[in-house]
Amino acid sequence: MTDFNDLPAHVWPRNAQRQEDGVVTVAGVPLPEIAEDYGTPVMVIDEDDFRTRCRDMAAAFGGPERVHYASKAFLTRQVARWVDEEGLSLDVASANELAIALRADFPADRITAHGNNKSVHFLRDCVRAGADGLGHVVLDNAEELVLLDAVARGEHRVQRVMVRVKPSLEARTNAKIATAHEDQKFGFSLATGEAFDAARAAITAENLELVGLHCHIGSQIFDAEGFALASERVLELYSRIHAELGVSLPELDLGGGYGIAYTEGQRPLDVDKVAHDLLTAVGKTAADLGIDAPAVFVEPGRAIAGPAGVTVYEVGAIKTVDVSENFTRRYLAVDGGMSDNIRPALYDAEYDGRVVSRFTDEEPVASRVVGSHCESGDILIDDAQIPADVTTGDYFAMAATGAYSYAMSSNYNAFSKPAVVTVRAGEATLMLRRQTVDDLLALEG
Template sequence: MHSPVDSLAPDWLVVPDDVNELPTAVWPASAGRSDDGALMIAGITATELAQTYGTPLLVLDEDEVRSRARAFRTAFDEAAADHGTTAQVYYAGKAFLSTVVARWVVEEGLRVDVCTGGELEVALAAGVAASSLGFHGNNKSLAELTRAVEVGVGTIIVDSAIEIERLAAITARTGATQRVLVRVISGVHAETHDFLATAHEDQKFGFPLADAEAAVARIRDIPGLDFVGLHCHIGSQIFGVAGFRESAERVLELHAALLDEGPVPHLNLGGGFGIAYTSVDDPTPIETLAGEIVAAVAEGCAARGIAVPALSFEPGRAIVGTAGVTIYEVGTVKDVELGSGFGRTYISVDGGMSDNARPALYGAQFSARLASRLGVGAPQLSRVVGKHCESGDIVVDHEYLPDDVSPGDLLAVPATGAYCASLASNYNHVPRPPIVAVRDGRSTVIVRGETIADVLSRDAGIPRP
């Protein structure tokens, strides 16, 4: 056992007064403890879920997804109305997309944003109206663009000059008219990980502001393309509104210039709104985000003497992230002594970077709690690691967990609803886990888990019956 005051702990990690507490900002609103101390989500214990579906298991709280979707729609509707315009909210499907989740968000009044042909087909299979879809991507293939035009996708966000010409050829051949937005790079450097920042100049997305006017002029010359506005996304997992305000100011300068040659009815400012992954994270309230961002646009328009355009936003993580909790079973516990009385406990679980690649990709921080019972031990600096053959296979880099965590216990990692399932892999031939929705004491599989047979089915060297 190590001292809870450990030099290996990062400055932000605080020794908890109660190692069983569930910080409200990190967990779904329905999370709590049963009478025997087990974690409960939507009225179902982690123990019940693990017994029914096995582990690892991604649990998604339906009411959490729906309430956050409603909150975004209401906040942006009200903020836009205060400034004499309208707002549309698109759910960014790349965070996590299944037919069931697509239906949830559409039922709560949102549209859906997709960025590949696969995501497009999931949305269509869910019954989402093609006219309410936005289609992103820096390298949309000719086949993907053709499919999008044929089914009547509402808006394609154009990302390159080559894409403009591809769309020109498709619409000329089919006789269709396609609405497009032009994605621009505002040059605002969001305060986030480099891999999550998407508005700095040296990256793959969009047109630099200096090149965007020429791109719009070309689109306006093509009979089959209907230019409807600009798009800018500054990054992901962003707290505060300063970056959004600055980006809006820069994009509005271009927006105003484009009005000289024709209408620019829409402005899409993307998403990237951050959530809490640990107890020290302090995400900006949805109402504050909406009110201040829309006010910034209105102020910029007033300063230029132009009308406020219709606005669009694309939250993904902020809708689904906190709704997800991953349940693992502990396999081994190992104390590692590092000298001078300091050390760390390694807790190995039955998943890892195959179901949550974010820590390995860019050092994302998560938290964890004992889920099958109450811990009775003292807080101990721990690292939750996976079963894969990589030293970087870390699920939770730094956490204080009770020193009585043992093999067979269940651990739960909150805030795994976004980008965990989306980035999942079969590394080391590990099957991807099932995804189960919970609501009002009931659970339903919404994405089936894989078996070893599923994983091996793609190996052409294995004879088939």
């Protein structure tokens, strides 16, 4: 067990540090000050961290446009503007995500649309966007291909598309977020020939332009092996398309899934190394197959937004429970919970939490960090060693909450969605205000 006063650099935002007085700042702004000014729980986003990760990804993969930020991880208009300013592309997976991106003036030609069940309205929004439709629409099933072609014809446009391929891999991750195996909802099967048929249909369709194939092997992947194996299988299809249809597809999208460290013991995926290995593998496989190596695109969401965000709570009720004769557990309740972060309950996700308002010096004790919801499964950190002097009124922050926390937040128990504050160069700016009871009642007739 390391010092609870540490902030592991591979888990916490780049600009997080503990001052000499024990207070944690992010980008020079003390977290307790943000908690006082905006209330708790509050999510704090290190803008520089977010932007730096965008740049690191862009450098690793050969250009910012090759990197699509997956907006499902966390999207506001401000986030879309950051992504745009960094020159990255943007993934959307619903008509509303697309609408938000367009309202942030994100260039349509750098947007890719995903989804296993795109409505005709969503497809029409895609084709109508910008001067010439979206950058890419990723086709997920045969009916959608026909429908999009018809929609594009109606709009007198030719929509650039990719075909999503299921390469039949079992990625080493949680079953709920693994997406390359056969028995799931996304994409066309490589094994059955569906993917080839879809590519041929897309090439044939008058108002579609097939620019490449897409695959996504899952989330929280920590080694390059799965990506390399997936690319190998998909490139064999490029080779077949080239041989049988005479078409060289210029692009290959290998999706996201770049693992980040939620806890001190985890190591984030080394993006530079994985990018290097992956691009090398793609080049080699293409050469072996005698085809031109396509340009590789990737879709990180969590790897950009996740580590940039922390959630600050105030510690409330504390209890010590006799679990057995020889084991007691300290329950620390904080003023949020499964409404602002469903990941522990949903995926058994782990997190690193620390007191950010002062040093804590006592010996650690077995602890469980729980929320304030009326549900026993409302647990944020199931099993942690936390100093015995952590007490009511302390500010307690959980790291790496920038992705899939706010994005999946609910109003369970009528809890307000928390405020979200961005920090940069010593300044805090409100990005999303906390919901009020009036907001909660706004949908009532």
